Amino acid sequence: MSQAPSGTESTSSKNKDSEAVIQAVTREISHIATLPEVTLKIIRLVEDPDSTAQDLNNVISNDPALGARILKVVNSAFYGLPGQIGSTNRAIVLLGLNAVKNIAVAASLTKLFRGGQICASFNARDLWHHSIAVGACTRLLAAKSGLGLPDEAFLAGLIHDIGLMVELQARRAQFVEVVETLDQNPNLTLRETEIKVIGANHEQFGAELCRLWKFPVSFSYVTGFHHRPLELEPQNRRLTCIVHIADILSSRLNLGFSRSVETQEINPDVLSDVGLTPEDIEEVLQKLPEATDEAMVMLQDNG
Numbered sequence: 195m196s197q198a199p200s201g202t203e204s205t206s207s208k209n210k211d212s213e214a215v216i217q218a219v220t221r222e223i224s225h226i227a228t229l230p231e232v233t234l235k236i237i238r239l240v241e242d243p244d245s246t247a248q249d250l251n252n253v254i255s256n257d258p259a260l261g262a263r264i265l266k267v268v269n270s271a272f273y274g275l276p277g278q279i280g281s282t283n284r285a286i287v288l289l290g291l292n293a294v295k296n297i298a299v300a301a302s303l304t305k306l307f308r309g310g311q312i313c314a315s316f317n318a319r320d321l322w323h324h325s326i327a328v329g330a331c332t333r334l335l336a337a338k339s340g341l342g343l344p345d346e347a348f349l350a351g352l353i354h355d356i357g358l359m360v361e362l363q364a365r366r367a368q369f370v371e372v373v374e375t376l377d378q379n380p381n382l383t384l385r386e387t388e389i390k391v392i393g394a395n396h397e398q399f400g401a402e403l404c405r406l407w408k409f410p411v412s413f414s415y416v417t418g419f420h421h422r423p424l425e426l427e428p429q430n431r432r433l434t435c436i437v438h439i440a441d442i443l444s445s446r447l448n449l450g451f452s453r454s455v456e457t458q459e460i461n462p463d464v465l466s467d468v469g470l471t472p473e474d475i476e477e478v479l480q481k482l483p484e485a486t487d488e489a490m491v492m493l494q495d496n497g
């Protein structure tokens with residue numbers, strides 16, 4: 195479940211120079227941008243086929259703040275469950291191990307996106323807003339396309355641009371240079387500018403971070419290929435195609451930082467690949483602002 199992407203997909207996305215930069219940068223941030231220990235424990239536990247709901251509940255019980263955060267998420271308007279859930283044990287029984295794992299990871303990411311105004315035209319809060327919008331949109335699109343997996347879809351959208359946080363933490367001065375270069379040159383793409391200034395781009399950093407965190411391989415595909423999902427093998431690209439569409443729709447509605455989005459048009463091949471129609475897209479666009487607001491409230495960081 196957690197092997198690195200292999201074969202043509204990983205070699206075509208890197209060259210030797212960027213590989214050295216990716217390794218150096220992710221090594222540096224591995225001690226800064228780590229997930230909380232409890233979250234890593236949960237990921238390991240859920241990947242162990244012998245673990246039980248009780249094991250997961252024991253881990254969460256040792257961290258009351260996380261337990262409270264998980265209950266806030268499952269009881270939120272975004273989640274839309276009919277009744278209130280009063281304990282994490284009940285949440286696990288109702289939603290399943292995998293869903294609670296994904297919720298725990300999402301709830302623990304809020305702290306990673308702190309940072310405020312980095313330079314005149316970039317605020318880390320706008321990136322958080324964008325990430326939440328893409329998470330909410332991925333979830334809506336996944337439901338429409340029949341993929342389901344609402345928690346995994348939300349988390350995939352939430353982390354798709356996490357490579358930008360890697361740059362922000364490990365190469366802040368160069369990241370500012372990238373943003374300022376983009377301000378002056380509207381025709382440049384973020385990815386080509388990142389390569390020029392930093393030596394690697396946020397897709398590459400994001401995929402490497404997911405490997406480092408031992409996330410499921412589907413998350414490495416999402417972070418590593420969300421701007422070019424059709425370069426993945428057909429059997430590996432469904433979730434990444436959906437995140438790619440969600441990225442574009444969030445940008446169309448101007449929900450947060452969208453300078454990384456390279457086109458406002460959805461490639462018809464991507465749309466048919468995931469079984470969505472233009473009418474589905476319109477419907478999701480209608481629902482997206484409210485779903486984003488609800489998810490923002492749900493993940494609000496109260497310290």
Ligand SMILES: [Fe+2]
Nearest residue numbers: 354355420454
């Ligand atoms: Fe991106």
Ligand SMILES: [Fe+2]
Nearest residue numbers: 354355441454
């Ligand atoms: Fe994005």
